[in-house]
Amino acid sequence: MENFNFYSPTEFVFGKGRENEVGELVRKYGGSKVLVHFGGGSAVRSGLLDRVKASLEKSGVSYCELGGVQPNPRDTLVYKGIELARNEGVDMLLAVGGGSVIDSSKAIAAGVLYDGDFWDLYSGTPITKALPVGTVLTIAAAGSEGSPNTVITKEEGMIKRGSGSDLLRPKFSVLDPELTQTLPAYQTACGATDIMAHVFERYFTNTPEVEITDRLCEAVLLTMVKETPRVIKDPDNYDARANIMWAGMVAHNNICGVGRAQDWNSHGLEHELSGLYDVAHGAGLAVIMPAWMEYVCTHDIERFCMMATRVFGVDMNFKDPESTAREGIRRFRQFLKGIGMPINFAELGAKAEDIPTLIEKLGIGNGKRAGFVELDRKDVENIYNIAVNAKL
Amino acid sequence: MENFNFYSPTEFVFGKGRENEVGELVRKYGGSKVLVHFGGGSAVRSGLLDRVKASLEKSGVSYCELGGVQPNPRDTLVYKGIELARNEGVDMLLAVGGGSVIDSSKAIAAGVLYDGDFWDLYSGTPITKALPVGTVLTIAAAGSEGSPNTVITKEEGMIKRGSGSDLLRPKFSVLDPELTQTLPAYQTACGATDIMAHVFERYFTNTPEVEITDRLCEAVLLTMVKETPRVIKDPDNYDARANIMWAGMVAHNNICGVGRAQDWNSHGLEHELSGLYDVAHGAGLAVIMPAWMEYVCTHDIERFCMMATRVFGVDMNFKDPESTAREGIRRFRQFLKGIGMPINFAELGAKAEDIPTLIEKLGIGNGKRAGFVELDRKDVENIYNIAVNAKL
Numbered sequence: 120m121e122n123f124n125f126y127s128p129t130e131f132v133f134g135k136g137r138e139n140e141v142g143e144l145v146r147k148y149g150g151s152k153v154l155v156h157f158g159g160g161s162a163v164r165s166g167l168l169d170r171v172k173a174s175l176e177k178s179g180v181s182y183c184e185l186g187g188v189q190p191n192p193r194d195t196l197v198y199k200g201i202e203l204a205r206n207e208g209v210d211m212l213l214a215v216g217g218g219s220v221i222d223s224s225k226a227i228a229a230g231v232l233y234d235g236d237f238w239d240l241y242s243g244t245p246i247t248k249a250l251p252v253g254t255v256l257t258i259a260a261a262g263s264e265g266s267p268n269t270v271i272t273k274e275e276g277m278i279k280r281g282s283g284s285d286l287l288r289p290k291f292s293v294l295d296p297e298l299t300q301t302l303p304a305y306q307t308a309c310g311a312t313d314i315m316a317h318v319f320e321r322y323f324t325n326t327p328e329v330e331i332t333d334r335l336c337e338a339v340l341l342t343m344v345k346e347t348p349r350v351i352k353d354p355d356n357y358d359a360r361a362n363i364m365w366a367g368m369v370a371h372n373n374i375c376g377v378g379r380a381q382d383w384n385s386h387g388l389e390h391e392l393s394g395l396y397d398v399a400h401g402a403g404l405a406v407i408m409p410a411w412m413e414y415v416c417t418h419d420i421e422r423f424c425m426m427a428t429r430v431f432g433v434d435m436n437f438k439d440p441e442s443t444a445r446e447g448i449r450r451f452r453q454f455l456k457g458i459g460m461p462i463n464f465a466e467l468g469a470k471a472e473d474i475p476t477l478i479e480k481l482g483i484g485n486g487k488r489a490g491f492v493e494l495d496r497k498d499v500e501n502i503y504n505i506a507v508n509a510k511l
Numbered sequence: 512m513e514n515f516n517f518y519s520p521t522e523f524v525f526g527k528g529r530e531n532e533v534g535e536l537v538r539k540y541g542g543s544k545v546l547v548h549f550g551g552g553s554a555v556r557s558g559l560l561d562r563v564k565a566s567l568e569k570s571g572v573s574y575c576e577l578g579g580v581q582p583n584p585r586d587t588l589v590y591k592g593i594e595l596a597r598n599e600g601v602d603m604l605l606a607v608g609g610g611s612v613i614d615s616s617k618a619i620a621a622g623v624l625y626d627g628d629f630w631d632l633y634s635g636t637p638i639t640k641a642l643p644v645g646t647v648l649t650i651a652a653a654g655s656e657g658s659p660n661t662v663i664t665k666e667e668g669m670i671k672r673g674s675g676s677d678l679l680r681p682k683f684s685v686l687d688p689e690l691t692q693t694l695p696a697y698q699t700a701c702g703a704t705d706i707m708a709h710v711f712e713r714y715f716t717n718t719p720e721v722e723i724t725d726r727l728c729e730a731v732l733l734t735m736v737k738e739t740p741r742v743i744k745d746p747d748n749y750d751a752r753a754n755i756m757w758a759g760m761v762a763h764n765n766i767c768g769v770g771r772a773q774d775w776n777s778h779g780l781e782h783e784l785s786g787l788y789d790v791a792h793g794a795g796l797a798v799i800m801p802a803w804m805e806y807v808c809t810h811d812i813e814r815f816c817m818m819a820t821r822v823f824g825v826d827m828n829f830k831d832p833e834s835t836a837r838e839g840i841r842r843f844r845q846f847l848k849g850i851g852m853p854i855n856f857a858e859l860g861a862k863a864e865d866i867p868t869l870i871e872k873l874g875i876g877n878g879k880r881a882g883f884v885e886l887d888r889k890d891v892e893n894i895y896n897i898a899v900n901a902k903l
Contacts, residue, residue: 120753122526134514328750338726358720361512
């Protein structure tokens, strides 16, 4: 096991109706004037935004508002948010939405206190100051409610870049599973795929002997394999929603990643897909991740057999372990298809002829991407090509 | 799933040599004058205390010292610590040791800022203020390094009582698995038993549909079942030590307990044993917990079958599930025996004729103890009696 730090200071406030405590929570964590940041109309239509505002008013917290966050949140809105927050003297960001809204809020929180173009903070400049962030989560997916990370897309050229700092871990996150019950099945499934991908990026490691982290990863994956089909079939199943929502946090606050090297190449390759086509991140992962698995599985057949047997219930073939490993990957893709995810380029709306563009945007040059298996230009091309033609 | 709050703000600093960062960590969390609290001679003999002091001095942190914490830490030393901390103007507690040292430090941290007898805080008065606490952990067991809890024994009458507050969650905890390599096998096994008990107290619940928490519990248990015999056989196995040390934190910061009712009756019944005989808490749990399981298992055969099949690898007997459940309990006791734990009163040094005294001290009266199964006086007597005669 490698040395590590683990720090997840967020207070998670989980369950039915907990969004009505948001005013008190803002007060508890020192906020007096918040920027309420949100996305499209669903938070408005569902009445959630009104409940949040009522709670703020009840606690004497003043606020301003900025809606309009899109999936793959844009730098252009972040600039607007920074200006608004400065003009209004905001002292806390309150994200009401999913990962995109939270990531955009984190960008504003850091940008407000930065004396330059906030995009610097997504281009290598470390974040040293940020306003506190609180969240009211409306979709189980990105894990941003408990993570230090944020991903923003530069509209010019649709360049997607990430940043992170412990300063961006939310002070509190309200997780009410009922808020996710109105989500379309497709978005629910995209979120579930993202959650599982967050675990797999950590599960496939070259660091030996990290049993506890392996087992925690498998705990989240087993939960997702059981609960996701239940909510796709029965969107109002509160308990299944609740299990998925909490699994989404556990998948990404890094308790599933400590003590070991991690991969993240599937996320890297997917970011170019969702950047270019503006498709849902989870859908892109459903296409890329099993393709990546197929390409790299011979690097560590034993670990893929662990996944196959422990997570997908495959019988171990001791005479031919590779067949077990590959059956595990097939079951994963079957699972994804079963919950309504695309599994190849055509189903995603991507085109094989764009592969050179995707590789170019990835900026790999003649180098290699680090990870479970190092990937050069040719490897990336091969993985995209597997994804083009993938089927069950 | 029930509504819950989860809050574990401690920064965990894990791995080889990390105790040398303790001075920086004290500074980071605002300490300038610490009370270094420790137990017997092992922290001195091993040179750990010197390394800790050198790190404090390097960071310009001044300190005073108070050693002598015993297992089942006493109120008498807490009073001394409170006086010392007040006289010296201490602004942070630094616990260097195991659960007893950390619990004693927490008691001092709360007691220093309380205008009365600190024992009030263990008798129902809520803790509203406390100095910050940091820890350098030397044994994987109590989980106090990541928990809000503290248990202190009143020397007069050997009365053991717990308290807790999020204010007592350590600001930072240094976990260096190498520090545990010199522990005697018996202490290592006691610690492992305590860790597993912390999970079982949460695993046996009447709240349905908390898959994610069930699976996280099983992740920790599977890790302990694999790694504990390895360290008993090979005390210098760093990776196995590391997995156990981290599992000990995960077992008790409540990530394994959220969203559900918990039990804690085995801990309650054990506290009277270790209070009366001054035996190790883990050893007492090894005697009590399987006895409790045998007594209550018919209350939810299905859940005991889950334990048996998922944690102890028992084949499910679909025609006779109770036999599967009981085989799981037998395997647990076999595991405990295998790592050198006592499994009945005689092996622990307890006496059947003291059972009335144990029940008296438990203060159950004519009432019932809440939990997975409610226990009255007669139930408690039955469980103690099972523990008297238990064998494989």
